[in-house]
Every structure is written in structure tokens, then in C-alpha cells.
Amino acid sequence: MQLTVFNGSPKLGKSNTELMVNGFLGGFEKTPGNGSRVFKLNQLKSVQEAISIIEDSEDILLAFPLYSYSMPAGVKELIEELEPLCGKCGNKKIGFLVQFGFREAIHARALEKYLEKVTTLLNGEYLGTIIKGGCDGLAKELNSSHTKKVLNGISDIGRVFGETGKFSRDLLDQYSKPETQTMLSRMIMKSFVKLANKYYWGAELKNNGVFEESYAQPYKSD
Amino acid sequence: MKVLILNGNPKAENESFEDYIQKLVLELKKNGHNTTVLNLKEMEINRCIGCYSCWLKTPGRCIFNDDGPTILREYLKADFVLFASPIIMGFISSLLKSVQERCLPLVLPFLYVKNDRMQHISRYEKYPAIALLLDHSEDYDQISAKIIEKVFRSSNSRKFLFTKTMNNGPEEVAYAINSI
Structure with missing residues (x-):
């Protein structure tokens, strides 16, 4: 499987999103024959370049940080430019x-x-959304046990996707915990x-x- | 009451949206509200780049020297802010979304636990109440409107009041604002 990844982080340098994408791909590429190409959205010449890449892709992962409880404005602009492809993406799987x-x-559930819904508008196959909170500072604390746990978790999700072509709902649910804080927590x-x-x-x-x-x-x- | 309308329509050719906003402004002025409209498409608004300078290097102040600070000053002066946008691919315009993100300096980096989740502590003592005005074009559907409303309700620094669509007449929206 050849996976096209867009990193929609608006940051200019290294980002937690990049780290997470690398973790995902580390698992995904364990299956022989799997490969990937990664594009940083804010480094492409134009949104139209991203649209052309999407048109040429079948398996797509769009990764980004949560900004004001939804996608960053640059990612929203990309989605707006996808309007001509509505109903025409029957050959695409999008996660x-x-x-x-x-x-x-819970902060990302409305976005999920x-x-x-957007994937449905495009008539693509919705793979699911990997949701992970507690990611501030990951890139600064690469050797912390928390960072390792976060990266191992996403690597597992990538590995299973690489093997089956699907996101495991069980893994996504486990990985996104906690949903909210309990009385004790x-x-x-x-x-x-x-x-x-x-x-x-x-x-x-x-x-x-x-x-x-x-x-x-x-x-x-x- | 001081009312601020953030007009997030990105396309001047969407005349029905612009006409509606003009009619709403007339209604609000007729009802004695001090009303300001910011036409975001005519302003210079950089997108947030997540540098956290507004939290950690120049506290409360964005690094961009564009129209963002003007918008935030007007925002804080208002008693009520109406976020107005056409629904494009099921969500508010990327233009209005840019402004929502540029509100980051209005909260502190510091966290607290409110009920069952973390939130950022407010930087200012007072914030305006807010509401949404969405168009009723072919992109409109109730699911999209509910998702958008949920996103806007999530922020602790805002008192969210209602969502109206342009299917409601400007008089009706003005009436809802009068009732605040």
C-alpha cells in the first residue's frame, strides 16, 4: 500500500504532528511493500498542488493539531478547495x-x-480519526516515558493499518483515553x-x- | 449594547450574504445598538502558526503586526459578538476560522480542570457573549450547524448564546440580540 500523508501543522519548524506521523509510518512500513510520501501543507507551492496530489492518491492520511477545537484554518482551506471532488472520491480511503x-x-469529538462528514461528501471511505490529547511538549521531551508511550501507541495503529488497510476501532478507542476526567482522576x-x-x-x-x-x-x- | 459582527464571507460575489448583513445592521441600529461590522475579507489577517509567542514571549500579544490586534480590541470592547459565515464544505469559512484561532492571546497558557476536562484560564476579566449566524445555502444542513455550534461552545472564555441561519429574517436575529 502506498500512503499519501499531509502534515497540516501550521508551525514553521518541527512539530508534534510530524513526530506523530513518523511514529505512525514506523508501524505502517513494517509490512513489506508499504511505502509513503509525506507533504507539509504549508510548504507546498499552493493549495492546488495539494489537490493534484490528492487526485493522484488512493490512501490518504491528513494529520494536524487541534486549533480552537477544530482543524487549523489552512487545513480548512484545503477542504474548501476539495469541493469540486465531492462525490468523486469513491476510490479513496481517507483517515x-x-x-x-x-x-x-472529548475536545476533538465534534471535529471527528x-x-x-467531509469524507462522506467526497464519497471516500472513512478510515477513522486517530485522536490523541496530552501531546504538548512531545517534540521537546523525546526521551520521556510519556513520549515513548504516545509514539509506541501510534506505531501500533500504523502497523495494524499497514497489515489490514483499516484503522482498528479498538486501538483508536484505547489510544484516545481518557475521554473525560472521572471524579477520581x-x-x-x-x-x-x-x-x-x-x-x-x-x-x-x-x-x-x-x-x-x-x-x-x-x-x-x- | 455594543455589538460586533465578524463577517466571515470570503466572496464579494456572495451578494445575498452581504445584503443580509447590511439589513441586520440597519435593524440593530434601529434598535439602538452601537453596531460595528468587520468585513474580514478586506482585512490583513495572518493565520496562527502555533508559535505560542502570545503565551510565552510577548504575553497576550500576537507576533503578527496585521489587523489581528484590531479585531481582538474590538472583540473585547463588545458586549456581544456575532460570528457570521457561509457554510462551506460543512463548516465555517477558513477566513472566519483564522480569526477564531487568532483569539489565542485572549487566554493564558495556564490550565485548570473545569468539570470533567482541562481548559485554559481566561486572560481578561470580561468577554462578550457570542452567537453564530450561518447562511442557508445548499451547503446548509442541521448536522453541520450542530457540529459548528459544538465547536464554538467548547471554549470556556465565551458565553455562547445561539445559532441562527439566514433562513431567519434579519428582524428575527435582531430580536434575539435585543433579548440578551
Whole structure:
């Protein structure tokens, strides 16, 4: 199987989406004969170039970070330009990968419904959406046990896709957990976010010499 | 009440959308609202590149020196903001989506747990109530409208009030705004 991957991260440099895509492909390419080509959406000459690549592809993965609870605007623009292909993608299988910082999968569930709907509009086969929260800082902490667990999980999803041509619903459900915080986990998460605020975000603000301005309100009218 | 309409129609040739917005503005002014319309297609709006500068390097301030800060200042001044967009491929326009993303400086990077999920802490004490106005073209269907509304309801810094479509007359939408 030859898989076409679009990385829709708007970031200019390395991104968590890129790391996740590489993890997925590491599993996918374990099956002999499988290959891939990856395109960074914001490095293509135009959206039309992406459309031409999609027209020439049968198996497609569109990966991106969650921005304001849906796809980044650049990914939405790509979807808008796909309008002429509505009902004409019967030969295509399309899957999605969405990663973000919040831990809970529920933040991406409305988007998941949208992605399934778009695939239906195109008359493509919807493979599913890989949803993973808790991904902030993955690229900065490559050797942490959390990063390894996230990457091993997506590699497994890629491996099974490489073998069967389908996303395993069981693996997707397992991988996206937690859906929300339970009564018990809320207590743990409250402690976790306090630590994250102080030692992750707070430390970055201190490193940048702007900790005192953390709560600045520059757009407030006088 | 100070009302801000963010007109996310990307195509000037979509005249029915523009006509509707003009009629709505007349109704709102007739009802005494201080109404501002920002026609986003006429503004310079870069897309968020996820650099987190607005959180970590220049807190509260976006690195882009375009019309984004003007939009955010108007947003914070308003009592009510109407996000208006045609439905294109089942969702709001990428133009309006760009503005939604550029609202990132309005929250802090810091997190808290609200009910069963994480959220970002608000940067400002007060935010406007918001609502959606979608067109009723052939791309409209209830499932799309519900998905869009759910996305807008997800943000903790906004008080989401309603979704109306252009199937509702401008008087009806103005009435809903009067009732706030």
C-alpha cells in the first residue's frame, strides 16, 4: 500500500504532528511493500498542488493539531478547495490524525464528526480519526516515558493499518483515553495542572524573561 | 449594547450574504445598538502558526503586526459578538476560522480542570457573549450547524448564546440580540 500523508501543522519548524506521523509510518512500513510520501501543507507551492496530489492518491492520511477545537484554518482551506471532488472520491480511503495538548479526547469529538462528514461528501471511505490529547511538549521531551508511550501507541495503529488497510476501532478507542476526567482522576489532574502551570508554562515564561508579564492584558481598552 | 459582527464571507460575489448583513445592521441600529461590522475579507489577517509567542514571549500579544490586534480590541470592547459565515464544505469559512484561532492571546497558557476536562484560564476579566449566524445555502444542513455550534461552545472564555441561519429574517436575529 502506498500512503499519501499531509502534515497540516501550521508551525514553521518541527512539530508534534510530524513526530506523530513518523511514529505512525514506523508501524505502517513494517509490512513489506508499504511505502509513503509525506507533504507539509504549508510548504507546498499552493493549495492546488495539494489537490493534484490528492487526485493522484488512493490512501490518504491528513494529520494536524487541534486549533480552537477544530482543524487549523489552512487545513480548512484545503477542504474548501476539495469541493469540486465531492462525490468523486469513491476510490479513496481517507483517515485523519488529530493531536493536541488537553488530555481528554472529548475536545476533538465534534471535529471527528465533521471529518467523517467531509469524507462522506467526497464519497471516500472513512478510515477513522486517530485522536490523541496530552501531546504538548512531545517534540521537546523525546526521551520521556510519556513520549515513548504516545509514539509506541501510534506505531501500533500504523502497523495494524499497514497489515489490514483499516484503522482498528479498538486501538483508536484505547489510544484516545481518557475521554473525560472521572471524579477520581479530576483530583489527580488538578495537582497535575498546578505542576504543569508552574514547571512547564511558568518555566518557559521565566526562561524568556517575561514571567512578570504572564497575565498582561495588552488588548484591553482604556 | 455594543455589538460586533465578524463577517466571515470570503466572496464579494456572495451578494445575498452581504445584503443580509447590511439589513441586520440597519435593524440593530434601529434598535439602538452601537453596531460595528468587520468585513474580514478586506482585512490583513495572518493565520496562527502555533508559535505560542502570545503565551510565552510577548504575553497576550500576537507576533503578527496585521489587523489581528484590531479585531481582538474590538472583540473585547463588545458586549456581544456575532460570528457570521457561509457554510462551506460543512463548516465555517477558513477566513472566519483564522480569526477564531487568532483569539489565542485572549487566554493564558495556564490550565485548570473545569468539570470533567482541562481548559485554559481566561486572560481578561470580561468577554462578550457570542452567537453564530450561518447562511442557508445548499451547503446548509442541521448536522453541520450542530457540529459548528459544538465547536464554538467548547471554549470556556465565551458565553455562547445561539445559532441562527439566514433562513431567519434579519428582524428575527435582531430580536434575539435585543433579548440578551
